[in-house]
Amino acid sequence: MAHGFSACPILSRSFAARPCPRPKPPDFLPGILLLTRAIDDADQAFARAKAAGATILQEPEDRDYGSREFICQDPEGNLWCLGTYWPKVA
Structure with missing residues (x-):
C-alpha cells in the first residue's frame, strides 16, 4: 500500500491508504490484475x-x-481502467 494507493478496497473514495488484509502466497500474486470500474467523474478520479x-x-x-476513461497502475503493479x-440492461 505504498503511496496511499491500493487495489484493496476497490477504489476507496479518497484513494487513502486503509488497512487491508492480504492473502498469503500462493493465493495472491501482485501485479497481475486488470480491474475495470465504472465511475461518475473520470477527471476527478x-x-x-x-x-x-x-x-x-x-x-x-x-x-x-x-x-471518458483513463488507465493507471498502482504500486503493487495492478492495472486500473476507470x-x-x-x-444499461434492457
Missing part, C-alpha cells in the same frame, strides 16, 4: 489517482462508445 502516486498509463480520453461507461 484521475486527479486523485495521480496525486496518490499511481503511474498514469493513459490520460483521460473520450471514447467513441460514450465513456471510466464513465455504464451499460
Whole structure:
C-alpha cells in the first residue's frame, strides 16, 4: 500500500491508504490484475489517482462508445481502467 494507493478496497473514495488484509502466497500474486470500474467523474478520479502516486498509463480520453476513461497502475503493479461507461440492461 505504498503511496496511499491500493487495489484493496476497490477504489476507496479518497484513494487513502486503509488497512487491508492480504492473502498469503500462493493465493495472491501482485501485479497481475486488470480491474475495470465504472465511475461518475473520470477527471476527478484521475486527479486523485495521480496525486496518490499511481503511474498514469493513459490520460483521460473520450471514447467513441460514450465513456471518458483513463488507465493507471498502482504500486503493487495492478492495472486500473476507470471510466464513465455504464451499460444499461434492457
